[in-house]
Amino acid sequence: MKSRDFVVRFAGEGGQGVVTSAEALARAAAQVGYHVYTFATFPSQILGGPTWTQVRISTNPVQSQGDSLDILVAFNRYAYDNHISELRPDGVVIYNSEEFDLGGESGRSFGMAVDQIAKEVNNARAANMVVIGGVAQLVDMPVKYLEDFVVKRFTRGRDEDAQIIESNIKALRAGAEVARKSGFQLGELEPPTPPKYDQLLIRGNEALALGATAAGLNFYVGYPISPATTILVWMENNLPGKGRFVHQVSSEIEAITAILGAGYAGARSMTATAGPGFSLMSEGLGLAWMAEIPLVVIDVQRGGPATGLPTKTEQSDLLSALHPAHGDVKLPVIAPGTVEECFEASIYALNWAERYQGPVIVLSEMALAERSQNIRKPDLGAVKSERRKVYTGSNGYQRYEARELSEMPLPGGPGAYVANGSEHDGMGDTTHLPERHIRGTERRFGKLNLLNDGHYEAEHASSPIVVLPWGGSKGPAREAFNLLREQGVDIGWLYTMFLHPMPPKLLEILRKKELVIVPELNYQGQFSSILRGDGIRAESIRQYSGLPFKANELAVRLKARIKQHQERKVPA
Amino acid sequence: MSAKNPEYDFKWCPGCGDFGVRRALEFALTARSQKHEKPMSTNVVVAGIGCSGNLVHLLEGEQPFGIHGIHGRTLPIAFGVKMARPELNVVVVAGDGDFLSIGAEHLGPQAQRNLDITCVIMDNGVYGLTKGQSSPTTSLGVKTSSTPFGKIEDSMKPLSHYLELGVSFIASHYSSKPKELASLIEQAMDHRGFSIVHVQSPCTTYNDTYELLKGNKAKGIEPMAVPVPDDYDPTDINQAADLLSRPTIPVGVVYKSTRPTMSDRYAQVLTGIKERTPESLMRPYAL
Numbered sequence: 139m140k141s142r143d144f145v146v147r148f149a150g151e152g153g154q155g156v157v158t159s160a161e162a163l164a165r166a167a168a169q170v171g172y173h174v175y176t177f178a179t180f181p182s183q184i185l186g187g188p189t190w191t192q193v194r195i196s197t198n199p200v201q202s203q204g205d206s207l208d209i210l211v212a213f214n215r216y217a218y219d220n221h222i223s224e225l226r227p228d229g230v231v232i233y234n235s236e237e238f239d240l241g242g243e244s245g246r247s248f249g250m251a252v253d254q255i256a257k258e259v260n261n262a263r264a265a266n267m268v269v270i271g272g273v274a275q276l277v278d279m280p281v282k283y284l285e286d287f288v289v290k291r292f293t294r295g296r297d298e299d300a301q302i303i304e305s306n307i308k309a310l311r312a313g314a315e316v317a318r319k320s321g322f323q324l325g326e327l328e329p330p331t332p333p334k335y336d337q338l339l340i341r342g343n344e345a346l347a348l349g350a351t352a353a354g355l356n357f358y359v360g361y362p363i364s365p366a367t368t369i370l371v372w373m374e375n376n377l378p379g380k381g382r383f384v385h386q387v388s389s390e391i392e393a394i395t396a397i398l399g400a401g402y403a404g405a406r407s408m409t410a411t412a413g414p415g416f417s418l419m420s421e422g423l424g425l426a427w428m429a430e431i432p433l434v435v436i437d438v439q440r441g442g443p444a445t446g447l448p449t450k451t452e453q454s455d456l457l458s459a460l461h462p463a464h465g466d467v468k469l470p471v472i473a474p475g476t477v478e479e480c481f482e483a484s485i486y487a488l489n490w491a492e493r494y495q496g497p498v499i500v501l502s503e504m505a506l507a508e509r510s511q512n513i514r515k516p517d518l519g520a521v522k523s524e525r526r527k528v529y530t531g532s533n534g535y536q537r538y539e540a541r542e543l544s545e546m547p548l549p550g551g552p553g554a555y556v557a558n559g560s561e562h563d564g565m566g567d568t569t570h571l572p573e574r575h576i577r578g579t580e581r582r583f584g585k586l587n588l589l590n591d592g593h594y595e596a597e598h599a600s601s602p603i604v605v606l607p608w609g610g611s612k613g614p615a616r617e618a619f620n621l622l623r624e625q626g627v628d629i630g631w632l633y634t635m636f637l638h639p640m641p642p643k644l645l646e647i648l649r650k651k652e653l654v655i656v657p658e659l660n661y662q663g664q665f666s667s668i669l670r671g672d673g674i675r676a677e678s679i680r681q682y683s684g685l686p687f688k689a690n691e692l693a694v695r696l697k698a699r700i701k702q703h704q705e706r707k708v709p710a
Numbered sequence: 711m712s713a714k715n716p717e718y719d720f721k722w723c724p725g726c727g728d729f730g731v732r733r734a735l736e737f738a739l740t741a742r743s744q745k746h747e748k749p750m751s752t753n754v755v756v757a758g759i760g761c762s763g764n765l766v767h768l769l770e771g772e773q774p775f776g777i778h779g780i781h782g783r784t785l786p787i788a789f790g791v792k793m794a795r796p797e798l799n800v801v802v803v804a805g806d807g808d809f810l811s812i813g814a815e816h817l818g819p820q821a822q823r824n825l826d827i828t829c830v831i832m833d834n835g836v837y838g839l840t841k842g843q844s845s846p847t848t849s850l851g852v853k854t855s856s857t858p859f860g861k862i863e864d865s866m867k868p869l870s871h872y873l874e875l876g877v878s879f880i881a882s883h884y885s886s887k888p889k890e891l892a893s894l895i896e897q898a899m900d901h902r903g904f905s906i907v908h909v910q911s912p913c914t915t916y917n918d919t920y921e922l923l924k925g926n927k928a929k930g931i932e933p934m935a936v937p938v939p940d941d942y943d944p945t946d947i948n949q950a951a952d953l954l955s956r957p958t959i960p961v962g963v964v965y966k967s968t969r970p971t972m973s974d975r976y977a978q979v980l981t982g983i984k985e986r987t988p989e990s991l992m993r994p995y996a997l
Contacts, residue, residue: 338995352988379985383793388819392786399790549775556776567718
């Protein structure tokens, strides 16, 4: 039987090679042209603790983590007990027989003495290759692909390269041999069709960081917090240079106010955080809005509120991203839905901040941040880097006098003013006049009209009922949508990562719909509540488990909701 | 605010110490601009919230750039300005409430970084703008609107606190002698590193300490503010600690030491690394 897609989960204790096995398999598969998608959760502790990573490999582009497992690799008993329920009925378990023995407990399982085999090929560090060899054999993925990967990975111009390559290949073959002897077979994976263009295998957070760098980011500070820490670490390693500053600061309050100072002084500045840190940034974001200072904050959402679920995923910060601060404030929000869009979102965010002279929020989420995916290599030549309008006239400039966006003076240049968090007059001096507050408020909101260039996706958009996911729920929603269309369900697809301001044309389309269904990972149905405020008949399909949607489950819920809608339409 | 602005209706009370501090800062900024032949626009004044923060709107003559931000966050804002544009001269103006209560958490990091900025702190021992509540420097037992039965916390000792944190230039004065104060502010701005000029700036409405600071011979009141001795060596941290253990308030430079600034150390890091281009940063991910 030919297959086009399989999902394998590696589960065990931190430090047992769970993550390295998954990553090596993903990289090897992507290298030869398969589409890959990883999904992981981590324990919130330094060493050990239950951990798992799953890899989905397909001949077609993949958009979600996969609903059920074809193969479970269990490194210990706890992992087996906790993950076996997600294995599909005819799936196969590979277990580490040095840790535990399933015996006849699970019909479709076999043990592998992983470390023992690795020792036999004289490379104790090749245990993950043993496992991968076994997995590849089960799905009939040619071991040659993996061998090519090993050669590429370990050719590092050192004397020991040949020995390491040889032992790793032996490990792969030994693992495959154990799997062959087990007699299990999960179909035959079709050969990949490598794309004609160059690709990257990259995580969401890395793509956010790379995009920002490509757009000319030159000031980054941050404070460690899961799941945004990897952006800080990436920046510390990669951004420093002449005219580019990176630093770990003492709190999120310091982070937001420092990038505000930098933005005021002319830098393209950014920080990244997660829910608790984002809460601390509220007042600083209000100041950036009020004093009209460009800056970007990435919020990598995790489960909330308070400390919440630091290593799980949720889409529950949308309302606070739009309205982080007290007073009349509504910030621009860009929520990428794929790893590719992460790269683009950073660029848009920095450009929007410069263009309208104010703060922009990028809303990512844990599942997207830590996911590795193969993407088309971005074309750096196509990256636009916008610069704010800088004042170059003479002194005595009224920086805030106009009713719309005006040129911004920079320290050292002409037009000294006070960037003021109190309501202010043209020079930035504090005022309490009602007329000034009316004008100032209208000016600040009016500038949002400069950000109407977001794009959107529309398919079967003439259908009266559409699905409109946001952020990381895009992938599962897309797969659910495809399933429903295959089943002949009349449903349209609309999507944008520009949640505020939304592309005006998209709003226009949405207002005409009978029903807009919004799958989202929060209790309140945050996005649909906003859409209803915009005159759109929107309803949410909600999930708040800390885990992403599964495509099949979502398809069932969408279908039920559509049916309910149609029944209501029929007069009794 | 270079000219009288009829819309700006904030006024300090008559006799407020902040008038003298403003004058001193104007002298110091002008002198610095002339000495270094740099336009006034290369100065950025970051103001806190409170009576003292309004100084940024009340400066007369040629105008520096200004930020009047949110309560307690002058230091991290100044940090952002300075590290984005190291060539700018960054001055924080704030009061004891803004700088030492809500903003106290930011002092340590700047001291440890030896961030090359200057802070001019107006200490009046009270929250004036909110009409007379106790502040970190209000004395034990003092009755204010928020301590109707007397303050039950010890007052903090700002100068000792700065010294302990590693602030590399500490000066102290009171607001009545703008020329002298201007000289201290100028020295602080010329110092490479984190400098604080802590000024007793009396609140004539809620905490009028002029007489205590200057003394009154007729009433037999000895002045609290005492110039540092002629043979005092401000580079000696032990002498500084000894000076600060006295019950009086020193006038002059209390402490100064030289060590690399944040900018120096960052520049040092840059000499040891290879700068990455976006193209080279994509390489590790290439398939």
